[in-house]
Amino acid sequence: MTVQDICVHLGVSRASYYRWKKNLNQNHSKRQLEKQIGTLCREHKYRYGYRKITALLKVRMLINHKTVQRIMQKNQWQCRVKMKKRKKNGQPYAVAGNILDRNFQSDRPLEKLVTDITYLPYGQKQLYLSSILDLYNGEVIAFTIGDKQDTDFILNTLDQLPALPENCVLHSDQGSVYTSYEYQKAVHIKGITMSMSRKGTPADNASIESFHSSLKSETFYLNSIDRTTTTIVERTVKEYIYYYNNIRIQTKLNNQSPINYRQLAV
Template identity: 65%
Template sequence: MSTRVSYPTEIKLKAVEMRLRGQSVREVMEQLCIKNKTQVETWLRWYRNRETHRFEQPVGKQYTYGKGPEVTSEVERLKQENRFLKQQLDGLKKVQGVGKEVSPEAAVRWMDSIKGGVSIQLACQWLGIARSTYYRWKHQMNTQQISNPIVTRIRELCLAHKFRYGYRKITALLRREMQVNHKRVQRIMREEGLQCRVKVKKRKGTGQPFQVADYLLKRDFRAEQPLQKLVTDITYLPFGKKMLYLSSIMDLYNGEIIAYSIGDTQDTNLVLDTLNQLPAVERCMLHSDQGSVYTSNAYQQAVKEKGITMSMSRKGTPADNAPIESFHSTLKSETFYLEDFTCTTTAIVVQIVRNYIYYYNAIRIQTKLNNQSPIEYRQLVA
């Protein structure tokens, strides 16, 4: 049976202080030669529960809850109270992370928490500030609750215009009366809940709405021969100096990317360029979502001219187009996110995408293709 170790009060306080600074339990144990990590956790719990009187109790001695060891005199009791308050102050400084200086807000809150336990003069000495400084800080915090004239005027303007204006227009109105920074107006409106309440306008589609095709694919992602069922979609490439878009078409027969285009504008020309890369096909179905570029008149006409049957996902159901959605996710995960290329040049973004699509088609094996790449699988079956 091991003998329980009794640690001095100073060691216990030092351990708590180190933990409050953010040091790990292991580091505390190594530096202070503490054998059991439970001890450190227990001391920290006592400190947080304001039961620091337990630091002085001997091993095996349990005092009544909420009571410490009996004091022999009033002087001893005051010493214990002062020691507890100093420990609180040290913890306050460590937790605030401001070194020897404590912010006015933290100092006032701490002084209020010990009110009646120690005189203000003594507490100010511990903080290293003058009494006048403490009272000035407290007065400033109290007066902060009083409405500022600018806040009142902003509230009046927002109410007068029935919350139709954002911070830019409110700033323009205020500048007719006073000099004010737009950032301050924005902060006040945010804090006071005075933002514009007009419904956000919906963005217009980049294509001309024409018609929505029926949902013919019905999540049947199997194809018996090449170019029988195709799926297409557009994804964002926010990794370069400007936003790029990737439009790609996948053959569900072997999961091969048979056409793709990269552009800096998500418009009908982008998807038409991808569509025009397809070879001549017969009895082919092309599935997409209901994006405006796919419902546009130009795209629909181009699909018909190629003799392709159009299919579209149901609104708000991306799972209807899962294979191409999965490919786009895999592309980003295995390139930009894996290699931490989250902020690079536009040329590098394009090159990475081109290299990966070649790798995906010709080299990357897939379990569903008997551990072969899409091109290997197509050539083997042919």
Template identity: 65%
Template sequence: MGTRVSYPVEIKMKAIEMRLAGVPVNQVLEELNIRNRTQLQTWMKWYRNEEHHRLEQPVGKQYTFGKGPEYENETAQLKAENRYLKQQIEVFKKVRRVGKEVVPKVVVQLVDELKGMMTIGEICDHLGVGRSSYYRWKKNNNVETDKEVRDKKIGELCKLHRFRYGYRKIMSIYGEAISKNTVQKVMQKHGWQCRVKEKKRKRTGQPAYITPNILNRDFTAEAPFEKLVTDITYLPFGQSMMYLSSILDVFNGEIVAQTIGYTQDTAFVLDTLNQLPKLPEGCILHSDQGSVYTSYAYQEAVKEKGIIMSMSRKGTPADNSPIETFHSSLKSETFYLDGIYRTTNAHVIQIVENYINYYNNIRIQTKLNSQSPVEYRQLAAM
């Protein structure tokens, strides 16, 4: 058995946000250095089920023995219980729906599972079906439905051609009238897609070069604008996906530039970079190895400002932890704290801008002698 890896909640949330933004699974695993795609699927399931407390629990047993899941508070527990009841209702809706293919199999399965606890007649009453219907369905339970026959034939064709064909070719040799969308959905459902040529995804920006990790996790500075860190975070809370590009001064943790946009391209991060004032000689700007930061246009703009570029090692977010921590705090202390998971784009922008103003001017930090970033910088200048 391999060694189990424990991922910090910041990594989990960033992975979830990347998937919500449509980033391919393999790219998420590679950029965040996540070993197993099943782990990512589990995090996504917890997020969709609003079980956010589970993301903060350690690796291993997720429940206290005999007590069920550990919730943050009573409200979270009530939400979970309410969601469970809704799921039960939906299950029974599906069972009672007039479906000529799904319902009989489900009813037969449920009766077989529950007949040790109650009579078949009682179970049928609860499910809203007649006993005669149950026995008829049970008798024909092994008879394949039209959809099952169709799916089986598509699968046989895919295997016959050793998964060399895509859905269009499978449709053409199917032998009967069938929609290409139907064939595509069936092949995607069962993982029967063409395995010959994997589609290549074009990355944003024109790659230039990757710089070494000059900062090397030395997050201390003697003066403002001596060391800066930057990154992009996802804002999946509005009507459409948005992104926040920000630059943080390591000296006092102050956000000195930020941009909110709908596309994370080179122009997006250049807008943030151009907000910086005149910088002292030898200023270091640290980022990850994202394509927007390695692009030719961004590298040229950095050189023009006299900035020394530094980059994290691949799949190592901890190399850029100050900005990662800020983005985590931003979401934890606003959207997650207030239970805001879907709102308007304008509201998302307002929340982010208000928080950055609060973070810079009001929110105290222990490492800054219990002062806000702006207060600490102003006192240091005296």
């Protein structure tokens, strides 16, 4: 039967039929788009907001960020990460000047490094994470997990650094381990210039603070993990750092992961 015969049989106009057909195709496209957005949100465990989801979609299609935002809000797929903050303790012994001075922009790899220690109170015992981050691309280039927050702990992290260029700056807070003689001696031997935040000013080391906050928010807090085994805590941290360096895109890196950004620059 022709379309005209069908319309006569059903008692509808041809214009109504074609309008229905157009809407049907549009609704199918919307459902497909919703399915793709939902898949991306689940793959990244609801760590991404609509801007990053839009960036991923733009690799394969033309899409407006407002459309993505509307669909994510409708289905309650928004980013579920809630940042947590902590206070710092410890008295300085020998303090270096604040050479970094909140200038977190770096044009070359290994030019400016930042380091800090964060607590991991989720296992059978208190654990600590010491990490060093390269401000050039936000890559975590060294880290150590341990149950003692002593000088040997941070020296282990320091020893993981590759060969460094001249005038490399390593910035930390004024924690007692960073102001210790042993640490400052090791930094000097490596030819690194030390820089330290002002007392009680965590914003002076905002980049590494942000990374540690993301790590906890996108793993332990996101999955409501308050108590688990030490092994799971260590595995979770190691898997997240791999994800952070190799997979997790960053807006400031043109929606590339840290390692992809560095490789493309080379």
